[in-house]
Amino acid sequence: MGSEGETVTLRKPRFLCLHGFRTSGEILKTQVTMKWPESVTQKLDLVYLDAPFPCQGKSEVEGIFDPPYYEWFQFNKEFTEYTNFDECLAYIEDYMIKNGPFDGLLGFSQGAILSAGLPGLQAQGVTFTKVPKIKFLIIVGGAKFRAASLIDKAYSTPIQCPSLHFLGETDFLKEYGKELLENCVDPVVIHHPKGHTIPRLDEKGLQIMESFIERIQKMVDEKEIKE
Numbered sequence: 441m442g443s444e445g446e447t448v449t450l451r452k453p454r455f456l457c458l459h460g461f462r463t464s465g466e467i468l469k470t471q472v473t474m475k476w477p478e479s480v481t482q483k484l485d486l487v488y489l490d491a492p493f494p495c496q497g498k499s500e501v502e503g504i505f506d507p508p509y510y511e512w513f514q515f516n517k518e519f520t521e522y523t524n525f526d527e528c529l530a531y532i533e534d535y536m537i538k539n540g541p542f543d544g545l546l547g548f549s550q551g552a553i554l555s556a557g558l559p560g561l562q563a564q565g566v567t568f569t570k571v572p573k574i575k576f577l578i579i580v581g582g583a584k585f586r587a588a589s590l591i592d593k594a595y596s597t598p599i600q601c602p603s604l605h606f607l608g609e610t611d612f613l614k615e616y617g618k619e620l621l622e623n624c625v626d627p628v629v630i631h632h633p634k635g636h637t638i639p640r641l642d643e644k645g646l647q648i649m650e651s652f653i654e655r656i657q658k659m660v661d662e663k664e665i666k667e
Contacts, residue, residue, distance in 0.1 A: 450664040453576060453656050454485040456535070456542045458551030460581075462499035462509045465490045468548060470505065471638040476649075480641070483653050486546065487539065492531040493524060512550050519586040528554075529567040536571045543660060544576030544601075548638060549613075552582030556620055559601055560594040576656050577603040581636050583616030584623065599624045602659075604652045610635040628652050 459468035465488030473481060495509035502509075514523040532554075536542055547555030556579050562568040582605065585594050603624050607617050613636060621627050630648050632639040641649060 450661050452483060452485040453543045453653070453660050454541070455487065455544045455546040455576070455578065456532070456540075457486050457488045458512070458532075458545060458547040458554055459488070459491065459510070460549030460551055462495045462497070462511050463501050463505065464508060464510055467501060467505045467509075468551070468638075471548075475638045475640045477641065477646070480646070480649055480653065483650075483657070487542070489532070489535055491551075492528060512554055515587075520588065522587050522590075525587075525590075529558075529561075533568050533571060536568070541572045542574075544578065544656070545574055546578040546580075547582065548580045549582075549636065552579045553585065555579060556582050556599070556603075557585045557590065557594040559599050560596065560623075561590070563597060564593045566593050575601050575659070577601060579603060579617075579620070580606040580638055581608065581611055581613050581617070582620055583613050584620050595623045602626075602628070602652070602656055604628045604630065604649065606630050606632060606639060608635050608637065608639060609633045612636055 457465065457468055459465055469488045472486065491510035491512040493511050493513070495511055496514065499507070499509040513525045513528045515521065545555035545558060547553070555577055558568060559574045559577070562574055568574070577599070585591055605617060605621060605627050607614055607629060609632065611617070621629065628648060630645045632642070632645060
């Protein structure tokens with residue numbers, strides 16, 4: 441295991457990263473690597489997945505990031521009815537089966553809403569029955585599902601896994617992100633002054649994130665040693 445007093449990292453925590461509505465895995469990767477320092481990104485094994493459905497309308501990032509753009513599922517104006525949701529879950533699970541295992545999920549915006557709801561759906565046996573339990577969450581600009589058919593299943597029990605949440609002061613989803621926190625056991629929160637975006641980390645935010653990564657790394661190491 442190494443010399444006395446030396447900590448040996450067996451492997452990095454592995455996250456499947458789910459991008460925002462009408463963007464892409466490559467765009468999320470660019471946002472993360474531009475905004476977060478290597479002291480964070482080099483401690484995680486981040487895998488970026490494109491959503492299953494091509495963009496069906498205008499993307500908010502047109503002119504900022506190049507296409508193609510994708511979306512995880514479609515929804516009505518009230519965000520209470522979803523289309524192609526089951527197909528979305530099957531697509532993600534199939535990717536995880538073929539390319540896993542993954543320790544956790546990192547999500548932004550629509551990807552964050554998905555990521556935060558999946559541990560509960562998995563615990564209820566609704567989805568992800570063929571892949572290991574989701575152990576960690578990193579949620580940026582997230583919220584809860586609004587579809588009545590999912591609320592009871594996704595949030596019937598508190599989210600037990602360690603979770604890190606980014607709340608933006610001017611994010612239009614901020615209050616919904618606070619609602620999500622109420623469903624989490626001991627969530628870790630990074631507050632930032634920006635809006636609905638992947639934020640840069642100030643000194644305090646960096647300390648919080650590095651502490652969270654250190655915590656989950658220890659959990660991964662302990663599991664690896666036991667196995």
